Amino acid sequence: QTALIHRFNGIPFTTRSSPDLLKSLDAFDAREDDILLVSYPKSGTHWLAQIIKQIYTPKVTLTSPIEFGDISKVEELNNLSSKRIIPTHLDYNMLPSNFKVKQCKAFYIIRNPKDTAVSMYHYYRDNPNLPTIDSWTVFLQLFLRGDVVCGSWFDHFLSWEEHKNDRNILFLFYEDMKKDLPTVVKKMSVFLGVNISDSEIKEICEKSSFTEMKSNVEKENSDPNHTVCALTSNRKLIFRKGAVGDWKNHFTPKQNKMFEEMFNKKMKLSELLASKQKLSKTL
Ligand code: A3P
Numbered sequence: 274q275t276a277l278i279h280r281f282n283g284i285p286f287t288t289r290s291s292p293d294l295l296k297s298l299d300a301f302d303a304r305e306d307d308i309l310l311v312s313y314p315k316s317g318t319h320w321l322a323q324i325i326k327q328i329y330t331p332k333v334t335l336t337s338p339i340e341f342g343d344i345s346k347v348e349e350l351n352n353l354s355s356k357r358i359i360p361t362h363l364d365y366n367m368l369p370s371n372f373k374v375k376q377c378k379a380f381y382i383i384r385n386p387k388d389t390a391v392s393m394y395h396y397y398r399d400n401p402n403l404p405t406i407d408s409w410t411v412f413l414q415l416f417l418r419g420d421v422v423c424g425s426w427f428d429h430f431l432s433w434e435e436h437k438n439d440r441n442i443l444f445l446f447y448e449d450m451k452k453d454l455p456t457v458v459k460k461m462s463v464f465l466g467v468n469i470s471d472s473e474i475k476e477i478c479e480k481s482s483f484t485e486m487k488s489n490v491e492k493e494n495s496d497p498n499h500t501v502c503a504l505t506s507n508r509k510l511i512f513r514k515g516a517v518g519d520w521k522n523h524f525t526p527k528q529n530k531m532f533e534e535m536f537n538k539k540m541k542l543s544e545l546l547a548s549k550q551k552l553s554k555t556l
Contacts, residue, residue, distance in 0.1 A: 277404055282367060284424040287402050287504055291343040298339065301347060301369035308333075308465070309372060309379035310360040313429045314422065314504060315392035316384040317447040318360055319511050322501045323481040325358055325380075328462050328469060333358050338501060339369070360501040362423045365432035376441045378465065381433050384447035386426045387520035387532060390416045392513065394523070397421075399510050409523055417535055422504060427539040437545050444545060451517050454478045483515035 278285050281295045310325065312318040326335055333356045339346070340363055350357065361368070372379075384392075394412045397403045403422065406412045412421075419425025436442050443464045450457050455474050462469045469477075479485065490508045502511065524532065540546055 277402060278422070284364070284367070285420065285422050286340070287422055289342070289402060289504070290340045293344040294342055294346050295340060295367075297344055297347055298363075298367070298369045301339070301371055302351065303369060303371035303375050303377055304357065305375050305377065306356050307372065307375075307377045308356070308358045309368075309377055310358060310501065311368075311379055311381045311433065312360075312362060313383075313389060313426050314362055314502060315389050315396060316382045317450065318362075318382065318501050319486070319508075320447075320450065320481060320483075320515075321380060321382050321445070322358070322360060323486060324458055324461065324477060325465075327477045327480060328458070328465060328467050329356070329358075332356060335501065336360070338362060362429075362502075364424070364429045365436060376439075379442045380445055380461070381442060382445045382447060383430065385517070385520070386430075386536065387524065387529075388447075388517065389426060390532075391520050391523050393421065395513055396504070396510065400505050400507075402504055410528070413524075413528055413532075417532065427535075431539070431543065434543055434545050448517055454481070483512065487512035487515075 277287055279288060279292060280286070281290075281292060286295065308325070310318060310321055312321070322335055326333065334353050335358045336350060336353070338360045339350070340361060342349075350359070390413060393416065394406065394409055397406045397412060406415075415421050416426070419428060423429060433442070433444075437444060443461070445457060445461070455471075455478055458469075458474050458477055462474075490512060493508070505511075
């Protein structure tokens with residue numbers, strides 16, 4: 274059970290991220306044209322990856338997360354000759370400093386933390402790489418304490434939010450993507466400096482719909498090289514409901530109150546959320 278998890282810099286990681294790899298990451302050699310795909314788990318990482326891959330078509334390699342694997346990972350990434358799209362769940366402080374020095378472009382995807390918690394709860398239950406969880410009530414307590422893989426949602430978000438004015442980082446909201454995907458795809462392509470036509474955008478949106486992605490995954494054999502989450506190699510575990518507001522089916526009024534108290538306390542200084550009024554509106 275607990276053997277599935279170890280802590281590094283105080284943050285819980287699964288044993289699929291070896292301590293040796295985590296230790297070596299700070300010396301990681303970034304390239305100026307690397308693109309980072311950053312998220313707290315269950316925020317829509319696979320969705321975003323699917324879109325970016327299509328914006329670039331064949332000329333890029335979507336790698337597995339930088340923190341996934343053992344020390345050989347560094348060499349594997351060094352050996353790639355094509356442009357690299359690198360997913361990661363690392364918080365800003367743990368991001369290899371070379372990415373910061375070279376000002377690599379990064380996407381940070383945010384999802385309503387209540388839906389994120391629910392998604393993560395189901396993931397814990399289905400994923401053999403994660404500890405067993407007795408109930409939703411127990412899980413929610415762990416989530417609020419930051420006692421889950423990748424640590425506290427609040428701390429993760431806040432560590433990246435501090436860099437909201439960095440020109441190389443684009444913040445995207447899961448809820449915006451659900452509401453109006455073409456606009457988000459357009460914004461992404463402009464940020465990447467890639468020209469795509471409206472009909473290409475339309476096609477990208479069709480190919481990255483939840484139904485399309487879920488049915489594609491059911492047809493394929495699990496290939497660990499294709500997962501963009503450090504927590505599983507089984508893509509079939511990723512596509513559950515893909516909805517906004519599923520938290521309403523899980524939270525009791527008391528749990529909701531507890532969550533909001535914590536949210537308001539922690540997010541007091543979050544200008545990004547205040548100005549967008551996004552998450553608080555759905556909260
Ligand atoms: P649910 O568990 O709520 O269904 P990640 O990729 O970061 O692990 O996030 C997984 C969550 O994103 C899952 O949420 C999954 O269903 C949802 N998701 C994946 N692809 C999606 C898509 N094309 N549209 C909407 N949601 C998607």
